Amino acid sequence: MFSGSIPALVTPFDADGRFVETAYRELIEWQISEGSSALVPCGTTGEAATLAKEEHFAIVKVCVDQAHGRVPVIAGAGSNDTRVAAANIAAAKESGADAALMVPPYYNRPSQDGIFQHFAALAPSSPLPIVLYNVPGRTVTDIQPETLIRIVEAFPKVFVGVKDATGVLQRVSQHRAALGDSFCQLSGNDDLALAFNAVGGVGCISVTANVAPRLCADFQAAGTGPEALALHDRLFALHTSLFTDASPGPVKYAMTKVCPSFPGGLRLPMTWPSEASRAAVDAGLERAGLL
Template sequence: MFSGSIPALITPFRDGAVDEAAFRAFVDWQIGEGSSALVPCGTTGESATMTVEEHNRVIAICVDQAAGRVPVIAGCGSNDTRIALEHMFAAQAAGADAALVVAPYYNKPNQEGVYRHFAHLAERCSLPIILYNVPSRTITDIGVPVIHRLSEEFQTIVGIKDATGNLGRVAAQRLACRADFCQLSGNDETALGFNAMGGKGCISVTANVAPRLCAEFQQATENGDWDGALALQDRLYPLHDALFSDASPGPVKYALTRVRPDMPGDVRLPITWPSESSRAAVDRALEIAGLV
């Protein structure tokens, strides 16, 4: 259902509010540069510091501006199962194509609790679900047996964004799940190996800044052009690294002000503007990538 380069979109803020005009222009740019789908209200979109009204509005804007040109995968995660379901209903009403739902964080449920969280959502809302496994942020892992169980029992659980950094999981999950279960990398720096192991794309941070290069990289892997993909990986790797040289999405927003001067760089606390050393790393990486 989903493949290629899929940016986890930043949310542009100006003077404390969502800058709707800048966001619409950003969506158009992403589609024009070759992004194959869009993810509003993920971690990179600072969903954790949005009100419910802002969250729903940003998804609605994204769907409206995309206008069916590419799918919209709405960030709908919460550590409260009831709130995640409310997010899914709102995203479905807005016209989103799928929900990206992170493992419950902070609560630290056991594996049965993780299973029941996603089962509860799938049983009550028909919007397709992409699981999001990022233990470095959530502490909670979605274990392979749980992924297998969910993929077999619920046809609307269609794939996973895997940000474990463990490439062995790609093979384990591919063997454990139904044939059409889609695996998307959650880490730009390992996306080459991820696709070689059977992945179909990446929900990407770097694609915010370099959408065309990321789309070309994903197309090269799909075509089996591994030499071309490796050359693009080498060109992009310093940027993959620099965008996490300080708390994300600070470096991403700084990079966008260099690439697209019309984009505001405001972040919301507790995220801060990146350090001088981080900005210098981003500047070097943008030059290596040929983006400035």
């Protein structure tokens, strides 16, 4: 259902933390024109954790409106409360999204059966297909391969893919062996996207694509051969630099370098990246040919 370079969109805020709709629309237009194949509003990189529910889905609606059917919109909609997660999926549907991106419950640390029961409770009434988002580095909840396979096999028409940010490449093969090629596997780590695709992945939900959408789209279109390797090498320093401080601080700094008019505000507790991080981002942008 989804493939290629899919930016996990940053959310532009001004210095006072107010959403800047004009900048968001311009970002979306740029992403589409540069070859991004889908859009993810209000995910981790979009600072969803700092958005009130009404604001969150109003931003999703802006994204849908600007995309205007040209590319799919996968709205961040996860929660650690199953009832809230169900309401979020409904709100994403009402906002016009094509799918929901759902983390497993965070903070309360459910068992593997609890993770399964969470998604099993969401599936029967879900008005949207769901892309699972496994990012244990943030959620402290890891959807083990056996659990993911159990979820998808139980509800194959609902759970259509995974954004895998575990960094464990063998899981791509484990998932594919059980679920086949029709189950969409997307990397959640830009720096591992080449290896991820080589073992069966079909794209990346990307942080780097915010600042280098054309290069990321070209990289995904190149497959896994020499051209893809050359683009990976060109982008690698940028990929790593965007996590030299708490994300999305570095990528917002990078946006202000590539697009000087882009508002780089962050909402607490997120802060501007350190001097060392900014220097690393500058070097990554230069290596990629973006400065």
